[in-house]
Amino acid sequence: MSSRELILDRVRAALRDAPVVAEAPRDYRPAGAAPPDLDVLVDRLVDYKAEVHRVASAEVAATVAGLVAEGGAVLVPPGLPEMWRPEGAFADDGLAPDRIAAADAVLTAAAVAVAETGTIVLDASPDQGRRVISLLPDVHVIVLRPDQVVASVPDAIARLDGRRPLTWISGPSATSDIELNRVEGVHGPRHLHVLLLTDG
Amino acid sequence: MSTFLGMPTTAPRGVGHLRGDRTFPEAARDALKNDQLRRNLRHATTTIRGKSGKVIAELPDWQSLRDAGSAIKAGVLAQLPELLEQLEARVTEAGGVVHWAADANEANAIVTGLVRQTGSDRVIKVKSMATQEIGLNEALEAAGITPVETDLAELIVQLGHDKPSHILVPAIHRNRSEIRDIFLRAMPGVDPALTDDPPVLAAAARRYLRETFLSTTVAVSGANFAIADTGTLGVVESEGNGRMCLTLPDTLITVMGIEKVLPTWRDLEVFLQLLPRSSTGERMNPYTTMWTGVTPGDGPQKFHLVLLDNGRTAVLSDPAGRQALHCIRCSACLNVCPVYERTGGHSYGSVYPGPIGAVLSPQLTGVADNASLPYASSLCGACFDACPVKIDIPSLLVHLRNRVRHPAAERAAMAAAAYTMDRPKLYASAQRAAKLARIAGRRGRGLPPPLSGWTAGRDLPEFPKQTFRDWWAERASHPEPASHPEPASHPERAEET
Numbered sequence: 001m002s003s004r005e006l007i008l009d010r011v012r013a014a015l016r017d018a019p020v021v022a023e024a025p026r027d028y029r030p031a032g033a034a035p036p037d038l039d040v041l042v043d044r045l046v047d048y049k050a051e052v053h054r055v056a057s058a059e060v061a062a063t064v065a066g067l068v069a070e071g072g073a074v075l076v077p078p079g080l081p082e083m084w085r086p087e088g089a090f091a092d093d094g095l096a097p098d099r100i101a102a103a104d105a106v107l108t109a110a111a112v113a114v115a116e117t118g119t120i121v122l123d124a125s126p127d128q129g130r131r132v133i134s135l136l137p138d139v140h141v142i143v144l145r146p147d148q149v150v151a152s153v154p155d156a157i158a159r160l161d162g163r164r165p166l167t168w169i170s171g172p173s174a175t176s177d178i179e180l181n182r183v184e185g186v187h188g189p190r191h192l193h194v195l196l197l198t199d200g
Numbered sequence: 201m202s203t204f205l206g207m208p209t210t211a212p213r214g215v216g217h218l219r220g221d222r223t224f225p226e227a228a229r230d231a232l233k234n235d236q237l238r239r240n241l242r243h244a245t246t247t248i249r250g251k252s253g254k255v256i257a258e259l260p261d262w263q264s265l266r267d268a269g270s271a272i273k274a275g276v277l278a279q280l281p282e283l284l285e286q287l288e289a290r291v292t293e294a295g296g297v298v299h300w301a302a303d304a305n306e307a308n309a310i311v312t313g314l315v316r317q318t319g320s321d322r323v324i325k326v327k328s329m330a331t332q333e334i335g336l337n338e339a340l341e342a343a344g345i346t347p348v349e350t351d352l353a354e355l356i357v358q359l360g361h362d363k364p365s366h367i368l369v370p371a372i373h374r375n376r377s378e379i380r381d382i383f384l385r386a387m388p389g390v391d392p393a394l395t396d397d398p399p400v401l402a403a404a405a406r407r408y409l410r411e412t413f414l415s416t417t418v419a420v421s422g423a424n425f426a427i428a429d430t431g432t433l434g435v436v437e438s439e440g441n442g443r444m445c446l447t448l449p450d451t452l453i454t455v456m457g458i459e460k461v462l463p464t465w466r467d468l469e470v471f472l473q474l475l476p477r478s479s480t481g482e483r484m485n486p487y488t489t490m491w492t493g494v495t496p497g498d499g500p501q502k503f504h505l506v507l508l509d510n511g512r513t514a515v516l517s518d519p520a521g522r523q524a525l526h527c528i529r530c531s532a533c534l535n536v537c538p539v540y541e542r543t544g545g546h547s548y549g550s551v552y553p554g555p556i557g558a559v560l561s562p563q564l565t566g567v568a569d570n571a572s573l574p575y576a577s578s579l580c581g582a583c584f585d586a587c588p589v590k591i592d593i594p595s596l597l598v599h600l601r602n603r604v605r606h607p608a609a610e611r612a613a614m615a616a617a618a619y620t621m622d623r624p625k626l627y628a629s630a631q632r633a634a635k636l637a638r639i640a641g642r643r644g645r646g647l648p649p650p651l652s653g654w655t656a657g658r659d660l661p662e663f664p665k666q667t668f669r670d671w672w673a674e675r676a677s678h679p680e681p682a683s684h685p686e687p688a689s690h691p692e693r694a695e696e697t
Binding site for chain 2 (some may be wrong): 001002003004005006007008009010011012013014015016017019020021022023024025026027028029031044048094097098101104114116117118119125130131132133153154156157158162163164165166167168169170171172173174175176177178179180182183184185186187188189
């Protein structure tokens with residue numbers, strides 16, 4: 001008998017009493033219950049030490065250039081809109097991890113943002129790139145369109161495709177491991193900038 | 201004990217970390233003498249209770265989310281075979297390989313074999329209760345493979361040659377200056393001028409592990425959930441060490457208890473709200489990674505999922521006890537428990553400490569191997585109120601106490617009490633005898649041996665001056681209301697701590 005059959009047999013034997021379970025009540029606020037509030041998103045992002053910049057699309061490249069030191073290397077995913085790229089940015093084309101880690105900052109788009117929790121989700125679309133590029137550089141800059149912002153976690157789940165590689169980001173890397181207090185800055189990017197577009 | 205193939209089976213002895221070498225009262229007695237430990241625990245649990253309470257209060261539908269979470273988990277257990285088969289199919293379609301491990305030994309052998317196949321002699325690890333439970337690190341070391349814990353608290357425990365004492369924050373028993381001392385002593389290349397400022401300590405861990413992340417080709421993780429209808433796995437974390445392990449290596453091996461499966465993608469909308477607010481007291485934890493099998497060109501190109509039983513089917517076989525498998529490992533019950541706050545996690549002997557550990561560990565191992573744990577509680581009920589999936593831990597503790605084999609003296613006393621209470625004349629004379637015992641002066645000193653174990657952790661209630669039977673008899677002989685005797689003094693309530 002394989003372990004697979006063994007375990008499944010054990011589970012069936014354990015359920016000999018054939019428990020009958022009613023469908024789960026879902027009386028919580030469902031997807032679509034409320035419109036997103038951008039001010040709530042900004043408040044929650046700032047609370048978890050992200051820096052928020054409200055800019056027009058045309059100002060993205062200059063804003064990002066201003067966030068890195070003169071001549072700093074900005075990494076971008078291959079599908080990032082041209083107009084957002086700061087001068088001298090280099091695109092990921094399967095770079096080795098040490099090349100990615102050497103970038104001063106990475107600039108990506110996003111898939112969805114949750115106002116209530118201050119969370120931004122990347123789904124590895126071409127304008128967001130491979131998961132690793134938003135992980136190794138010390139500064140992560142995310143461009144967010146207002147129509148990507150939803151109110152709650154159920155709204156985000158309804159919009160996302162679970163079969164894509166997803167990274168949910170709420171503020172910079174942090175830990176609660178020392179005396180259960182939140183401290184920012186461990187292994188992921190220690191600085192998170194969110195460029196919230198004013199012109200969708 | 202004979203085992204029949206296909207019958208639910210408890211976790212085997214001699215492997216893993218579900219059994220302590222001492223009983224809870226023995227270990228707790230030592231822990232209570234450690235003032236530093238009690239200060240650290242009180243500080244940390246007070247902090248987290250405040251944070252968690254604040255963000256839970258922000259949600260108007262928290263109780264509805266708990267109801268949904270509890271019902272979804274009950275549904276998972278009821279249809280577990282179908283969900284596991286569906287999960288296996290989806291993960292396989294997406295390019296992953298699914299393995300089934302009946303117990304800790306088999307899981308350790310599977311993981312060790314998979315690591316050997318890669319040729320690597322080192323693995324990076326994301327904090328995982330399942331791999332702690334099965335003693336995977338010891339098994340890997342025995343095979344000449346170095347496991348590197350990358351979670352900050354696990355690193356503190358590993359560098360300090362210590363044991364984890366909390367589900368979420370395994371180094372909760374250490375304060376910042378103790379952590380600095382461990383880093384100075386055991387972290388190669390650390391700055392000798394290291395201070396105990398938490399951001400400085402976090403930065404030291406970042407520098408220490410960076411090169412290891414970039415150069416290790418195999419990672420081992422646990423999983424917070426697996427979605428049956430999409431095949432999606434998820435790890436909820438804070439530091440980014442999880443993202444490193446789940447993204448950088450060529451090979452990813454995930455060990456997950458069979459009860460962690462969820463039916464649908466939509467169910468995540470419940471658990472992603474319940475878990476962060478109950479565990480770290482955040483609206484959302486900094487990072488969550490979700491992956492489905494293998495994505496060409498992005499992340500590990502080889503993915504193995506090891507589905508672990510190791511006693512879970514034994515828990516499942518008890519219709520009353522199985523709700524312990526609803527646990528999402530948030531640790532809220534530890535943080536509100538007056539017993540945990542004073543004794544710390546090591547006293548429980550198992551990797552699952554606190555209230556949930558007191559009901560989960562004895563069921564995974566069989567009650568006989570963790571017989572003292574169902575008593576490691578005052579039954580105050582704070583854990584039930586705090587549990588995001590509404591596990592009725594106090595009732596489960598009482599249920600398990602009834603399955604513990606009671607000491608011979610206690611069984612004899614209970615049998616004698618039952619016999620006496622069935623016979624009114626005998627009962628009346630027993631009550632008179634109890635009064636005599638009080639006069640004899642044992643009050644406040646507990647029961648004499650061999651019953652002294654009963655009163656070691658409880659006060660013996662003071663007997664009333666007059667038994668109810670005496671009062672009733674007296675009242676019948678003096679029918680005038682004016683002649684009511686003074687009410688018998690109310691016995692002092694035994695104060696449980």
